[in-house]
Amino acid sequence: MAERDPGDWVWCCCILIFTSGLTALCMWLSLLTSYPTCSIEQFYVPALNATANSADNRTIFFRLLLANRMKDKGVRYSNISLTFLYGGKSSASVVANHTVKGFYQGYKKKANRAELVQATGVPWEEAVTAVSGGSTVNFGVRLGTRVKFKIVFWYTKWHNLAMVGDVEVGGGGQKVGKKGIKLTSGAPDRGWRWARFSPTVFSVVFAILMC
Structure with missing residues (x-):
């Protein structure tokens, strides 16, 4: 039986290394996740709309947009807690609390949640005077929830998500500007992150690769 050319072994090793590296790269990319925006x-605050004769309407209407930027991973939200503050996101003056029911969001999907919440504790006379005189008032929004990511058939562990933002309200009781107010974490943007699975999931993936 003829001996195999050493060059063939080198070539086989190169193919094996390349294949292993490509597999590792694919796994690395598949485990990267990013938080939704x-x-x-x-x-809209009707009580601040002097032309609508709605001074007794002490509610806040808002529309929240949640966007999953990932092309191949879903997002599962737990119940979303929203806190509204008069004076901005750093204020201690809580005027309303609201909960949006949790849901699942598919790849590259957006979800709108339009809700109405009753506000208490707002210094209405002060706020009306400010917007009537051409000034604006700030309402802070704090969002808190937990998310987990769906990769193929598996879910990652839950991750805490806390975001804040300021909404400037002017005459007419409407948010100033047409552009949406993006909520931020208030900490350095972590951007993309690793998904973490249970040891069982890793064992299944390893077994598949070894077959």
């Missing part, structure tokens, strides 16, 4: 697209 959250923004306040609409914000």
Whole structure:
């Protein structure tokens, strides 16, 4: 039986190394996740609209936009807690609390949640005087929830998500500007991150690669 050319072994090793590297790259990319983006697209306080004769309407209407930027991973939200503050996101003056029911969001999908919440504790006379005189008032929004990412058939562990933002309200009781107010974490942007699975999932993936 003829001996195999050493060059063939080198070639086989190169193919094996290349294949292993490509597999590792694919696994690395598949385990990268990113948090969804959250923004306040609409914000209306009827009591601050002097022309609508709605001074007794002490509610806040808002539309929250949640966007999953990932092309191949879904996002599962737990219940989303929203806190509204008069004076901005750093204020201690909480005027309303609201909960949006959790849901699943598919790849590259956006979800709108338009809700109405009752506000208490707003210094209405002060706020009306400010917007009537051409000034604006700030309402802070704090969002808190937990998310986990769906990769193929598996879910990652839950991750905490806390975001804040300021909404500037002017005459007419409407949010100033047409552009949505993007909520931020208030900390350095972590951007993309690793998904973490249970040891069982890693064992299954390893077994598949070894077959």
